[in-house]
Amino acid sequence: MQRARTGDYGGMSGTPRTVRSRLAAAWSGFWLVPAAFAAGAVLLAVGLSVAELRLGLPTAGFLPSSVAGARSLLSSIITAMISFTALVFSITVVAVQLASSQYSPRVLRTFLRDRITQAALGTFLATALFAMVVLAALPAGPDARLPELSLAVTMTFVLASSGLFVYYLHHVTTVMRVSHIIAAVGAQTRRVIEEQYPVGPAGAPVAPLTPPVQVITAAQPGMVEHVDLGRLAALAREHDCALSVLPAPGDFVVAGQPLIAVHPLPGGQLPASVPETRACVAVSLGVERTLGQDVGFGFRQLTDIAERALSPGINDTTTAVRSVQEMHDLLRRLAGRPGHRLLVDDPDGTPRVRARAQDFDGFLAVAVDDVRRAGRDQPRITRLLDDVLADLRSVALPEHLPDIARRTESRQA
Structure with a gap:
């Protein structure tokens, strides 16, 4: 039996990953929503500054009438929003610590994926950055025309931030309750069950594959997060063979442990050596389990x-x-x-991928x-x-x- 090992990627960060796995990691990360809010605020402020001279806004009596007053207002808003951002971050850290110590470290993902917390942090950052850009774009002369539209949008952001801050305080006290945490984990698991375990009759028995002729091992340790059956099936068709993934999703594999086996098709010729890197990229490994x-x-x-x-x-x-x-x-x-059955067959019944479930x-x-x-x-x-x-x-x-x-x-x- 031929035994092949993938190259050393120098740690988990070097594990080859598909575009889908990268997008999924970014979407579930804590940073994406705040970063999107902040980038949008900067682009909006720059765009308004460019178009300010072509637009007029009747704001007499509501916004400052002088450059000095506008500069003072914007400076106060920036200071307040930075304080709000620090407070939200501190509350989130305390909530995460309490949840980790009282319930389980594995429920932290539920807090980090909470969109309300991300939106609150992103809104405060966006308001502060928007005010900074407007402050930088203020004219120098005391009699110069004020950017009335930009100031009006800044005040709108401040009002939205104030309302969101009150709602955030209510929300964080709700999500800290253990009944809410249990219900949230249950709801996430139910969605995965609906996707992975469809209702219907049991499938026909699966014929065993022929003995493997090549075994590809894991380059480094990690939890099996996702098995890309479509990518493996395309690779198997290209090399006229069948592939079987040995660990199941959620299993921990160590460096050098068998990960994927290559099987010849019944009655077929021995397949050419399957590229280890292309096969391993279809099995995403991470530092923790994920739904x-x-x-x-x-x-x-x-x-x-x-x-x-x-x-x-x-x-x-x-x-x-x-x-x-x-x-x-x-x-x-x-x-x-x-x-659940993780498998892919061709329309004519030729086996292509078998994975443990x-x-x-x-x-x-x-x-x-x-x-x-x-x-x-x-x-x-x-x-x-x-x-x-x-x-x-x-x-x-x-x-x-x-x-x-x-x-x-x-x-x-």
Whole structure:
């Protein structure tokens, strides 16, 4: 068996990534919305400064009538907006620290992706930068014509920032509640379930692939974030072979661990060596798990909240119960759906890509086994988990019943 290894990329930052994965990382990042607001404010201020002489605005009695008054107003706005920005940043950092210590470090992503916080920070930055550009464009002469439109837009930004700041204070106190965090994680996981686990009959059995002739290994460690099946299928057709991804989304791989196997087609010739870099770029690795193809990450977050709530230092059974109830809804949705299959075949049935998918037994292991172990001395938790299994047994497809029955029988033994 030929064994190939990809080159050393010098750390996670050098991992080859697809355009899709880069766009997804940027969209989920905390910086994108504030940066877009700030850039838009600067462009708007410059554009208004250029068009100011061609436009007139009746603002007598509302805006400053002198250059000195406008300069003083703009300076005050800049100072206030910078203070607002620092306050929002400080509140966000405190909220993140509290959530990490009290609930789970894995729920930080929920806070960082919160669009209200990003919009508040972006609005304050945009107002400050807009005022700075207008201040820089003020004429020097005391009798010069004032940029009335720019000043009016600045005041509009100030009013919008004031209203958004009040709403932000309300919003941050809402998202800090544990019930909101649990509901947010559940809602995100439900969206992934709808995408990855469609409702319908189980597919036909999948024929096993031939033994591999080439194994491509991971260049560095990381969590499997996303498997690009379309890119792998195109690569397999180009080299007239089939590819199988060995780890599942959410698994951790170490440097040198087998990542992708190359299989000859049944009755076909041995394929040419598949380029390692082109194959590896289709399997995105990261430093942490993310929701996408990784439904189990949602269960992991909810279980972490339940386990921490059941710890002796916190002893909050009600929070653990709420987490189990949210996972009950997720498990019930999955119990009535066939297992997820990450595969691509040609129209004529030729296999092209096979990838491991997370199974229902793994979800039960996280949601039921881990929580039962942490709450074995809490009757409310044990009774709730028994009720969850009984309900799942009434709606589960036949392929999931053995996983449920095994846990029910072990409980009765």
